[in-house]
Amino acid sequence: MPDGATEEAADGGRCHDLDWLRVFAFGLLILYHAGLNYSTDAWLVANTHDSRVVDMLLLATHPWRMCILFLVSGAATACMSATRHPARLLGERTMRLMPPFFFGVLVVVPPQVYYVVRGHLGLDVDFWTFWTEHYLTAHTLTAGGRTYLLVNVLHLWFIGYLWLYTAVLLVLAQARWIRSAIRAFGERHLAGPGILMWPVLFFFLTRHLAFPVFGEQTGLSRDWYNHLDFFASFAFGFLFARSAPVWGACVAYRHLALALALLGWVALAALSWQYGADLGTSDLLDVTLRIAHSIERWCAVAAALGFARRHLDRDCRAIRYLTGGIFTYYVLHQTFMVSVAHHLAPLAMPAALEAAILIVATLASCALSYEFIRRMPLLRPFFGMKLRPAASEPAFRVRRGLAPAVGSASA
Numbered sequence: 001m002p003d004g005a006t007e008e009a010a011d012g013g014r015c016h017d018l019d020w021l022r023v024f025a026f027g028l029l030i031l032y033h034a035g036l037n038y039s040t041d042a043w044l045v046a047n048t049h050d051s052r053v054v055d056m057l058l059l060a061t062h063p064w065r066m067c068i069l070f071l072v073s074g075a076a077t078a079c080m081s082a083t084r085h086p087a088r089l090l091g092e093r094t095m096r097l098m099p100p101f102f103f104g105v106l107v108v109v110p111p112q113v114y115y116v117v118r119g120h121l122g123l124d125v126d127f128w129t130f131w132t133e134h135y136l137t138a139h140t141l142t143a144g145g146r147t148y149l150l151v152n153v154l155h156l157w158f159i160g161y162l163w164l165y166t167a168v169l170l171v172l173a174q175a176r177w178i179r180s181a182i183r184a185f186g187e188r189h190l191a192g193p194g195i196l197m198w199p200v201l202f203f204f205l206t207r208h209l210a211f212p213v214f215g216e217q218t219g220l221s222r223d224w225y226n227h228l229d230f231f232a233s234f235a236f237g238f239l240f241a242r243s244a245p246v247w248g249a250c251v252a253y254r255h256l257a258l259a260l261a262l263l264g265w266v267a268l269a270a271l272s273w274q275y276g277a278d279l280g281t282s283d284l285l286d287v288t289l290r291i292a293h294s295i296e297r298w299c300a301v302a303a304a305l306g307f308a309r310r311h312l313d314r315d316c317r318a319i320r321y322l323t324g325g326i327f328t329y330y331v332l333h334q335t336f337m338v339s340v341a342h343h344l345a346p347l348a349m350p351a352a353l354e355a356a357i358l359i360v361a362t363l364a365s366c367a368l369s370y371e372f373i374r375r376m377p378l379l380r381p382f383f384g385m386k387l388r389p390a391a392s393e394p395a396f397r398v399r400r401g402l403a404p405a406v407g408s409a410s411a
Contacts, residue, residue: 016312017308020308021072024308025065033334034337034358044112046120049351056269060265064298070161074238078242086170093163098163100331109156114130115338117143139151155334161227161230190240190245191245193253200294202232202298206229210225211290213225229297233301254306258300271285324374329367336365337362344357
């Protein structure tokens with residue numbers, strides 16, 4: 001969740017492994033967006049360094065990184081709901097999520113759209129004119145006989161989805177007997193090899209039945225395939241945040257999960273490389289790809305949960321700082337990345353050098369911006385932080401003598 005910080009769990013502790021996973025997943029997201037600049041798929045900035053090898057590397061994280069973020073968010077929501085009335089909790093989430101969302105759409109996203117229309121539509125005006133006369137006023141742009149809608153959430157779709165899932169789950173969770181029954185049923189079937197088998201089956205069914213119909217659209221009202229997978233991940237974190245059998249199974253089967261995730265990625269990449277032009281023309285090939293995708297999607301999540309719980313459930317200064325700043329990095333990174341990529345493109349640098357400059361410049365811009373924003377009370381709410389910082393920021397408290405509660409981290 002925003003503020004980087006975590007609300008303290010009901011028992012006064014927190015789970016540092018989920019903090020690390022949250023930072024790790026957002027870090028992968030930033031690298032993934034950098035990779036899109038060199039993918040053969042169309043992206044926001046036109047680039048001549050497109051590579052199918054990059055496409056295959058992107059498949060190593062694309063199926064699962066958002067599932068981890070939603071799962072960790074669900075675990076955080078479970079811990080916060082233990083000490084708050086649902087209406088209060090939803091109000092708090094609204095005040096943390098909606099200011100960054102609307103500020104992002106009105107201020108952070110427009111530079112990205114500006115460079116898109118300059119690069120792809122040939123619009124030759126300064127940014128101020130574009131922002132005031134096209135983006136904020138007309139909301140559309142006509143070029144080449146077509147009218148384009150300019151206002152867009154772009155990478156901030158995650159915030160809208162997270163708020164919606166929180167609202168829906170808080171309502172559904174009021175039927176406590178159903179919640180308890182689902183948790184008990186899940187613990188019976190997930191406390192063992194079922195931790196890998198049943199989620200993979202679920203993700204295969206959604207991939208096989210929903211994906212061909214809806215695809216991946218990241219539009220709130222039409223993205224039904226992703227809603228199924230992402231809401232399921234969020235609900236998993238919410239329901240099993242404190243489940244020792246489920247987390248114990250993730251730890252016990254982490255090596256197998258990692259091996260299966262790597263196997264799924266290799267199969268997905270090999271088939272996509274060999275039969276890319278023929279995808280969608282063979283039922284057998286499509287089913288095989290969906291199986292590989294489903295295996296990678298869940299087994300990578302289970303492996304990450306297991307290894308993090310086993311090796312990263314400890315406090316350190318680095319995770320305190322990163323937990324505080326990573327949401328600001330998320331909000332700002334794509335705008336910096338698109339701006340830098342737009343200005344690097346005409347220089348015709350070697351791809352490796354350009355990519356290194358792009359990533360370093362983006363991270364440096366995010367770091368400097370966070371250091372400035374967290375010291376400005378009026379800006380803090382627009383990046384998911386409280387108006388006034390706690391005595392020690394990010395707020396971080398562990399009551400000695402108590403085992404950390406699962407799920408006190410958030411995304």
